[in-house]
Amino acid sequence: MDDVVLISYFISLSILFIFGSHGFIMIYYHRKYKSVKHKVKDDFKADAVVTIQLPLYNEQYVVERLIQAVCEIDYPKDKLEIQVLDDSTDETVEIVARAVEQKQREGFDIIHIHRENRKGFKAGALKEGLKSAKGEYIAIFDADFIPQKEFLNKTLPFFSDEKVGMVQTRWEHLNGDYSLITKVQALALDGHFVIEQSVRNKAGFFINFNGTGGIWKKSCIEDAGNWHDDTLTEDLDLSYRAQLNGWRFVFLKDIISPAELPSEINALKAQQFRWTKGAIETAKKILPLVWKSAVPLRIKLQATFHLTNNLVFPFILMAAILNVPLIFIKNSGSHQLYFAVMSIFILAFISSFLFYLYSQKDIRTDWRKKIVLFPLFMAGSMGFAVNNSRAVMEGLLNRKSEFVRTPKYKLETQNDSWIGKKYTNRKIGLSVMVELVLAVYCLIGIGSSIYFLEIAALPFQFMFFLGFSFVSLTSIKHAYSKS
Secondary structure, rough: HHHHHHHHHHHHHHHHHHHHHHHHHHHHHHHOOOOOOOOOOOOOOOOEEEEEEEEEEOOOOHHHHHHHHOOOOOOOOOHHHEEEEEEEEEOHHHHHHHHHHHHHHOOEEEEEEEOOOOOOOHHHHHHHHHOOOOOOEEEEOOOEEEEOOHHHHHHHHHHHHHOEEEEEEEEEOOOOOOHHHHHHHHHHHHHHHHHHHHHHHHHHHOOOOOOEEEEEHHHHHHHOOOOOOOOOOOHHHHHHHHHHOEEEEEEEEEEEEEEEOOOOHHHHHHHHHHHHHHHHHHHHHHHHHHHOEEEEEEHHHHHHHHHHHHHHHHHHHHHHHHHHHHHHHHHHHHOHHHHHHHHHHHHHHHHHHHHHHHHHHHOOOOOHHHHHHHHHHHHHHHOOOHHHHHHHHHHHOOOOOOOOOOOOOOOOOOOOOOOOOOOOOOOOOOOHHHHHHHHHHHHHHHHHHHHHHHHHHHHHHHHHHHHHHHHHHHHHHHHHOOO
């Protein structure tokens, strides 16, 4: 039995080591291409017709803010079309209708497209709107975003290169300091945008449209086969199909699109589940096309890391479960060489830390205050292992599920609250109970480590305990918060 535990643990840490150590490669490219800047033609004039699509579903708290912000974008009215792609089933429909009517009276070319069904979910809504879109370019904003006034004037010039099919801006956080949950999310997203997106783009690898805060050339969408609804990450899917067709993407780290982060943990879990499962579905669909294509091997390898990195979650879960029996095996006095070799896996932790450290130093003056959250981010990643492992397994097993959108509550100051508002998830699923059991289990691991004086094991045992206990207890607390 000991051998089964040791082999399984070695496999788990090996997978985590491979993906974790990839951060060293990202940091290398980050430093190598730090001075690279995307160029535009000086004489480029942004005067094309642009369609801005606003896909939404039951967003009564933020939709008026979104429409108002879009109408304040600095661009000629006669060159701007706004499509509110509304799949709502509640009072959001009436709110949108009134807001659109008001903006029409103000002279905006804005239309309310309300579907009676959610066929294809977000992908279906975008595809439906594209049928009648007048614009040569298609900008997309989700309901939780507040696009900046200069968005079009700053992004359109990059289409001076005819092979550019999409321009993506960096997400900024309207409520990044609202709570511990939003602070940790901000750290995680900054890592994705500042390092992953920026580095991959500058180094010539494939990147993805992030679903919002970006603008497409309409002909690129059509050339790539339009939006597909067979995965939960239609943005990632279309991005790869477009780049495999030869289109170039541009990521603009220094141009931001502010958005609201989920502050309620069950909403965050639903978002993470959708992103994780959708990425696995897209990997199964797209990776065979990547490896059959004529793109260089370096791009194929990076695409593989990009599309499969969510596979780490089942192995995080396995490591958490095996950590406890491993303490007893180690203190049986055998396998000392095995445990000596295993110490090398700490490099993956160092790689991850440097990855997020560089991302914060690149964009935050108060990066020292932000990076101290890294252990909590790691603990949170561990705590989400149950939720996201289920997403991975469903994606691998082709189990289809509904596109569960992330509710937004217009949280802009510390005085704003989501408690007592609609859309809050009141259900406690089986996964929460599993997380709670694992928290108790990891507490046993902490006690065992102290008893056997395995001090080196305590930090990770404690992070597993902290992650599972925080995620499970906060899920219960938020589900039953009523006022």
